[in-house]
Amino acid sequence: MVDYQDTESTQEVSIMKAVVLGTDDRFHLTDLDEPTPGPGEVAIRVAYAGIQYGDVLVRNGHFPVPRPFVPGFEAAGHIIAVGDGIDPARIGTPVTALTSAGAYAEVVIAPAVLTLEATGLDPRVAAGFGWIxxxxxxxxxxxxxxxxxxxxxxxxxxxxxxxxxxxxxxxxxxxxxxxxxxxxxxxxxxxxxxxxxxxxxxxxxxxxxxxxxxxxxxxxxxxxxxxxxxxxxxxxxxxxxxxxxxxxxxxxxxxxxxxxxxxxxxxxxxLLSQTHPERLAASAHQALRLLTDGQVHIDITAEYEPADLDTAIERLANGAARGKTILRIT
The missing domain is CATH 3.40.50.720 (NAD(P)-binding Rossmann-like Domain)
Structure with a gap:
């Protein structure tokens, strides 16, 4: 999990906007330090993030996480930095990524293996691709x-x-x-x-x-x-x-x-993303190929601003949402 807490550093730290889930079970827009990728990871400048039922489970405490917590498990944008072991040529690539947290922010860290190139794909659809x-x-x-x-x-x-x-x-x-x-x-x-x-x-x-x-x-x-x-x-x-x-x-x-x-x-x-991420990545690549070939269709039914995330999550929780909803980050 990415550590979004402030740390002392002699280097200049960039600030980003992020949505934080607080102890009051509400989502708040705040300023945080931009995270940096570690070994095997990439940093993504997020354009859109997918909203999914895991957000409901986290909000309701079924997945215990330390709060304040930056939620969001699906990101679309482009790679801006890479960690050790990752080809620097990937910087600038449009991607869709599966994350363990943090996609409801201007920059998110994702495992490189679960970050898929999405050149030519509408970034809204790339965000909707997500885990589903x-x-x-x-x-x-x-x-x-x-x-x-x-x-x-x-x-x-x-x-x-x-x-x-x-x-x-x-x-x-x-x-x-x-x-x-x-x-x-x-x-x-x-x-x-x-x-x-x-x-x-x-x-x-x-x-x-x-x-x-x-x-x-x-x-x-x-x-x-x-x-x-x-x-x-x-x-x-x-x-x-x-x-x-x-x-x-x-x-x-x-x-x-x-x-x-x-x-x-x-x-x-x-669990598969933690135990055998390469298996999940292989299925994601196959699914992405069928999507780009036009054999399957992702229906984006609603787009929300970060300030309206509470509404989006509540609609998902009570069964009012259909298809896929996304959050516009930048």
């Missing part, structure tokens, strides 16, 4: 291994991951893709992203009759997880990658899964 795109790619292509002919069900279908996962599933040859959303507005929004049908949560699972699915993506948790397991076809795969509804544990019998040939999988992109 490699996550959606991995859920479909490396975790559940969607095959041609598979039937896929995606919860939170109108969100950033959901809208991309549907596109990746279609590209992988899925025979039918069903989305589950919270309300009719979200259903209307999600439908064009490749869904064959979109149902509201109150209709799940009743409206599915006897339908079964080879792959189910579940970031919801609670009773939804049990209902999803019941809808898996033999040899079906349910992947858990969040707990939007509740953090209460869901108990599942491994014996029952074995007898029914069902698999319960998990995916944690943040």
């Amino acid at each position: 795109t490699p996550t959606a790619y991995d859920l479909i292509n490396t975790v559940t291994l969607v095959r041609p002919g598979d039937r896929v069900l995606i919860h939170a279908a109108a969100g950033g991951v959901g809208t991309l996962a549907a596109q990746f599933a279609k590209a992988a040859g899925a025979a039918a893709i069903t989305g589950i959303v919270g309300n009719q507005d979200q259903a209307d929004y999600a439908a064009p992203f490749g869904y064959d049908q979109v149902l509201m949560r109150e209709q799940f699972p009743r409206a599915l009759a006897d339908d079964q699915f080879d792959v189910i993506l579940d970031p919801i948790g609670g009773p939804t997880r049990h209902a999803s397991l019941e809808r898996l076809a033999p040899h079906g795969r349910l992947v858990v990658y969040g707990n939007i509804a509740t953090f209460e544990p869901v108990e599942v019998s491994a014996n029952d899964l074995l007898m029914q040939g069902k698999s319960l999988l998990t995916y944690n992109s943040n």
Whole structure:
């Protein structure tokens, strides 16, 4: 994690604007020293930053961090400095980057391995790329291994991951893709992203009759997880990658899964970035290629100023946000 605290130095230190999460659970715009990259890192002058559900979890204390804390986990801009071991020729390159913190500032430090060249890509879209795109790619292509002919069900279908996962599933040859959303507005929004049908949560699972699915993506948790397991076809795969509804544990019998040939999988992109960042980077590169080739589309639905970050995060927390929202930094 980058240390944004003031330090004494005989060198002249540049000052930047940054958004800080305080002990009052509010976001405040303040002045901080610009950070400098260490070994294996790059410094990025941020143009836009992606807003994601991790911001909600940090604000609500589910991810404990020392406060004051500079949040923001997705940055788009250009490299202005590199640390030891990184080719200086990368300076000036337009990039999109996955960070552990600090993207809601004029300068952020990012691991070089998770900083991808984004030449020719709209910086707003580059910020929207963030964690959702490699996550959606991995859920479909490396975790559940969607095959041609598979039937896929995606919860939170109108969100950033959901809208991309549907596109990746279609590209992988899925025979039918069903989305589950919270309300009719979200259903209307999600439908064009490749869904064959979109149902509201109150209709799940009743409206599915006897339908079964080879792959189910579940970031919801609670009773939804049990209902999803019941809808898996033999040899079906349910992947858990969040707990939007509740953090209460869901108990599942491994014996029952074995007898029914069902698999319960998990995916944690943040952990993957720490244990095997090269794997996450490989998926990010593949996803970026599909994006630049026009095979998938990131829908930027809202752009906020730093002073309005509280509003943006609250809309994400209460389910009012759709697609991807971003923060304009410079």
